[in-house]
Amino acid sequence: MIDPNSIRENPEAYRTATKQKRANFDVDSFLSLDSDYKSLKQEFESKKASQNKVSKLMPTLSKEEQAKLKDEMKALSAEIKEIESKLKEIEAQREAMLLRAPGIPLKEVPEGKDDSENKEVEKWGDIPEYLGKDHVELGLALGLIDIERGVKVGGSKNYFLKGDGARLHHAVLQYALSFLYGRGYTVMEPPHIVSYDAMKGTSYFPGGEEQAYSLDSRDPDKYLIGTSEVSVCSYHMNEILDELPKRYAGYSPCYRREAGTYGKDTHGLYRIHQFYKVEQVVVCENDPDISMRFHNELLNNAKDFIQSLNLPYRVVIVCTGDMGLGQVYKHDIECWMPSRNSYGETHSCSTFYDFQARRLNMRYKNKEGKLEFCHTLNNTLIASPRILIPLLENNQNKDGTIAIPKALQPFMGGQEVIK
């Protein structure tokens, strides 16, 4: 959520951001509604003030005087009620608009229409010779992945992992949790089913309803999370935090409807309805420098982690048109996926400033003792099974076996090879 004052003070910046992000927001209709809202509210408050004044006087008066006043006050009361209902209506409209107002991208963010205009800023690792088998073939041959049966049981975009495939999947997740624990992050096992408020607070709703599974028939207002960011950020909803920063490692399954993606990335484990993710979440002070520091920390954690798995990757800075509504600064990390003959997105590192914290009503006392909204950030540490694509494909051997990266071996009982 955007501070309405900030829109009043700097409408042009919001016009630009709205265009850049193709947000469903109109600065000028907001401003006009906002001014209606303000004047109506003032009218309401002054009428209410005179009513309160009389109410306080009432018990000191005689019966006759009271009766006389009551008749007068009846009219005022009716008037106030009418204004109040109008005010409520306009307030709701204003709130709905405000929820769709975009965060303004930092000056570092390149201008661009979509992901094709993201800019590569870093490249790491040598791309190995591709031996020709993709993860689906490898998975089938070694009994690691069974997509056909996944579809039989759960419909399209479903899968089974089995045997060493399932073990590798758990190993990489377990390793990720240990890794973040070692860097001072608090491991969180959060709710997978959340309320509308949590979805709204993290800015998935309104707007992202199509992408979320809803349990609506028997449990209205309950949704499956698409990332533990939703639960973990909402952990401090409506709270005043007395200790910052907070570093969390959220671990959860992620459920995504992937509506509108039919025919896109149909092959293998790239785009699926259910996966697991270890997510980094930071809540920190309301300060651009501090946010930037944490953005780099989160990005570095992810880079260090992939490097320890020895997966070639590149980092791109995400352009204006490919950013989410609330994000002001964002990098993606893409790992090399031989079967796609390209880098594929595996990580997404976002800085929100106070966009989510305002929606979540998550505050802290700053040095002057004043309450301020926190800043929030998040980044993937690892998402699996998508990460199995580069993991299997880049590590395949000529004899059809797969080398397990050194860092994962302890989490596979010391096993070095999948065969």
Add this chain to the structure above:
RNA sequence: GGAGAGAUGGCCGAGUGGUCGAAGGCGCUUGAUUCGAAAUCAAGUAUACCGGUAACGGUAUCGAGGGUUCGAAUCCCUCUCUCUCCGCCA
């Protein structure tokens, strides 16, 4: 799923129609006392928004929403959540 009890400030807890943003206590802050501390005493101690340079004034907020009333923390309705008992259950 059935039956009952409850939700008040940072915390505990009083408050069944008016002068209640809310007693009292705890906690916290400041001052007095003390060599210092404890104890004691005194004062202060919610948030948001609007107006004002400020002092200050106004409005809202007692789980959420609606209703009754000139006036609601207090009465009525709906919902959410918590607790206890019963049933079911990994």
